[in-house]
Amino acid sequence: xxxxxxxxxxxxxxxxxxxxxxxxxxxxxxxxxxxxxxxxxxxxxxxxxxxxxxxxxxxxxxxxxxxxxxxxxxxxxxxxxxxxxxxxxxxxxxxxxxxxxxxxxxxxxxxxxxxxxxxxxxxxxxxxxxxxxxxxxxxxxxxxxxxxxxxxxxxxxxxxxxxxxxxxxxxxxxxxxxxxxxxxxxxxxxxxxxxxxxxxxxxxxxxxxxxxxxxxxxxxxxxxxxxxxxxxxxxxxxxxxxxxxxxxxxxxxxxxxxxxxxxxxxxxxxxxxxxxxxxxxxxxxxxxxxxxxxxxxxxxxxxxx
Amino acid sequence: xxxxxxxxxxxxxxxxxxxxxxxxxxxxxxxxxxxxxxxxxxxxxxxxxxxxxxxxxxxxxxxxxxxxxxxxxxxxxxxxxxxxxxxxxxxxxxxxxxxxxxxxxxxxxxxxxxxxxxxxxxxxxxxxxxxxxxxxxxxxxxxxxxxxxxxxxxxxxxxxxxxxxxxxxxxxxxxxxxxxxxxxxxxxxxxxxxxxxxxxxxxxxxxxxxxxxxxxxxxxxxxxxxxxxxxxxxxxxxxxxxxxxxxxxxxxxxxxxxxxxxxxxxxxxxxxxxxxxxxxxxxxxxxxxxxxxxxxxxxxxxxxxxxxxxxxxxxxxxxxxxxxxxxxxxxxxxxxxxxxxxxxxxxxxxxxxxxxxxxxxxxxx
Numbered sequence: 001x002x003x004x005x006x007x008x009x010x011x012x013x014x015x016x017x018x019x020x021x022x023x024x025x026x027x028x029x030x031x032x033x034x035x036x037x038x039x040x041x042x043x044x045x046x047x048x049x050x051x052x053x054x055x056x057x058x059x060x061x062x063x064x065x066x067x068x069x070x071x072x073x074x075x076x077x078x079x080x081x082x083x084x085x086x087x088x089x090x091x092x093x094x095x096x097x098x099x100x101x102x103x104x105x106x107x108x109x110x111x112x113x114x115x116x117x118x119x120x121x122x123x124x125x126x127x128x129x130x131x132x133x134x135x136x137x138x139x140x141x142x143x144x145x146x147x148x149x150x151x152x153x154x155x156x157x158x159x160x161x162x163x164x165x166x167x168x169x170x171x172x173x174x175x176x177x178x179x180x181x182x183x184x185x186x187x188x189x190x191x192x193x194x195x196x197x198x199x200x201x202x203x204x205x206x207x208x209x210x211x212x213x214x215x216x217x218x219x220x221x222x223x224x225x226x227x228x229x230x231x232x233x234x235x236x237x238x239x240x241x242x243x244x245x246x247x248x249x250x251x252x253x254x255x256x257x258x259x260x261x262x263x264x265x266x267x268x269x270x271x272x273x274x275x276x277x278x279x280x281x282x283x284x285x286x287x288x289x290x291x292x293x294x295x296x297x298x299x300x301x302x303x304x305x
Numbered sequence: 306x307x308x309x310x311x312x313x314x315x316x317x318x319x320x321x322x323x324x325x326x327x328x329x330x331x332x333x334x335x336x337x338x339x340x341x342x343x344x345x346x347x348x349x350x351x352x353x354x355x356x357x358x359x360x361x362x363x364x365x366x367x368x369x370x371x372x373x374x375x376x377x378x379x380x381x382x383x384x385x386x387x388x389x390x391x392x393x394x395x396x397x398x399x400x401x402x403x404x405x406x407x408x409x410x411x412x413x414x415x416x417x418x419x420x421x422x423x424x425x426x427x428x429x430x431x432x433x434x435x436x437x438x439x440x441x442x443x444x445x446x447x448x449x450x451x452x453x454x455x456x457x458x459x460x461x462x463x464x465x466x467x468x469x470x471x472x473x474x475x476x477x478x479x480x481x482x483x484x485x486x487x488x489x490x491x492x493x494x495x496x497x498x499x500x501x502x503x504x505x506x507x508x509x510x511x512x513x514x515x516x517x518x519x520x521x522x523x524x525x526x527x528x529x530x531x532x533x534x535x536x537x538x539x540x541x542x543x544x545x546x547x548x549x550x551x552x553x554x555x556x557x558x559x560x561x562x563x564x565x566x567x568x569x570x571x572x573x574x575x576x577x578x579x580x581x582x583x584x585x586x587x588x589x590x591x592x593x594x595x596x597x598x599x600x601x602x603x604x605x606x607x608x609x610x611x612x613x614x615x616x617x618x619x620x621x622x623x624x625x626x627x628x629x630x631x632x633x634x635x636x637x638x639x640x641x642x643x644x645x646x647x648x649x650x651x652x653x654x655x656x657x658x659x660x661x662x663x664x665x666x667x668x669x670x
Contacts, residue, residue, distance in 0.1 A: 196390035199357050204404035204451075205378040214403070218394035 055274035082275035098256035109174035117182020125190040142180030189223035308491035314363035338506035383452035384461040391436040398432040533666040549587040562629040572606030588659035594635035597650035606653040
């Protein structure tokens, strides 16, 4: 509740370790720092660059000049084909249906797992009870369990519930699998909300839900943004559960991309495949572009500052 | 009639006993200060009154109703927190009306109560602001407004001034007193600052190690402290303690303190202490020393001391002296204070002196 202070990110920007020393020393240090950073950035971005370029090139040109090369022709038709008419899994509707599958899976799962995580975090930080710390430790354990380990239990669960090969089944998996993370994020954030606020609200006559809605939730946007970005990216990019528990028309886009290349019969169409991969990767990228700064801020910010 | 009655109240956290057999009573309209050093249990006691901590043993009665198991919202109390605990995302107006909204008070009544409190605390022009846009003193006012807007049986204050700077603290102290005189609500005020307790309270409860040491009017606590802890805690600088002996001289009892040169100094004994010659601890407040002018009276003792440190504060000068083998602090008028190294004859107002049992530390006279 203290007066507005610069966020940590701003404070880091103010600190300049290269601000002392002779001009020559400073220039040399800057050159080394920027040189190395540029090198690694190029290294990481190169595959993305190749894919982007290929998505605009003609098949003839790719087979003539190889996968790596600057486009001599430029066409958006591969993108259109990848989206709407390319044949995947025996149907020629492009990857659009699978893209929508992913949306139908990722959006509800993100919302539900974040909402439950926020409530869990609220209870585990502000309404502690005997054993709540142990419970929290058990939930956090889920963060460290590899997905491969839970494949069989999930297969049994989905089978029992009749949700095998459905989007709803994948939503359920991602909700449960995401709870460890969302609870951990929210609980650790809510711990920094002073208990006196909750006590004051209780004396003011507010109950469990009213305190959550009126006091805790309004303080939550930083951590909710972090959790939503984390969950959406993780769920959208998930491949394991998608490829194991869905098939045919019900696959999310990540799993369908494999089917796209595994058609086998015809000649590989690298340009269309590139465009399809880029379409499939687009939503997390967009979320990161628009929400990235909130993400960084949320991770470094306390609740009441 | 009393608004608050505490009977044999005990609190333990596991095997740790935090409060032992507390008995307190606040009459309607009274201002009770709970004072004690950190860790004495005063904040725990307040939290128990508020319903934020459970009762291990004993009873809390508010307005004639035992509330041991009643949740905070149904206890008819209002509380001001040390950190103010203003809801950070709400405006001042929303902070103050939150409680009424939770209780389903009609909009008209809310507006009316808000206007009354805003006028009382002069925060009318702050109503649209968020807590982070307020200064410490303003936050303090809003926190009080949030409590005042209700009409509770009991006001609870948890060290409300400890986050303010020294000057503001004194101003707000006066304002709290004015406010209490105007609204005349029963108030329980927790503080570790004995000056706050003395200035505000109609009665002071001194707590130490989870036990109530004394519960009385401020002057009584100051002048006749029940034991050496209270005597040392209340008053700044603290009361001076000198090892002494009760002796019989010429058929009359006197207090003998060992002077520096080996010869005992005899001080007249005012009032009975029950029993003759015995060891005692003589307690004298700094202001009950003075420079001996040569004119004595039957209740005045005289003792010689050498000046070691002189601490002027402006209005008065505190002087550390060595007398009777102990270090003592005496208060002087600035013009009258001795210089360092000076040997002075001090008069001691034995009427005001306290005698304690060296074993039990309890007041004897």
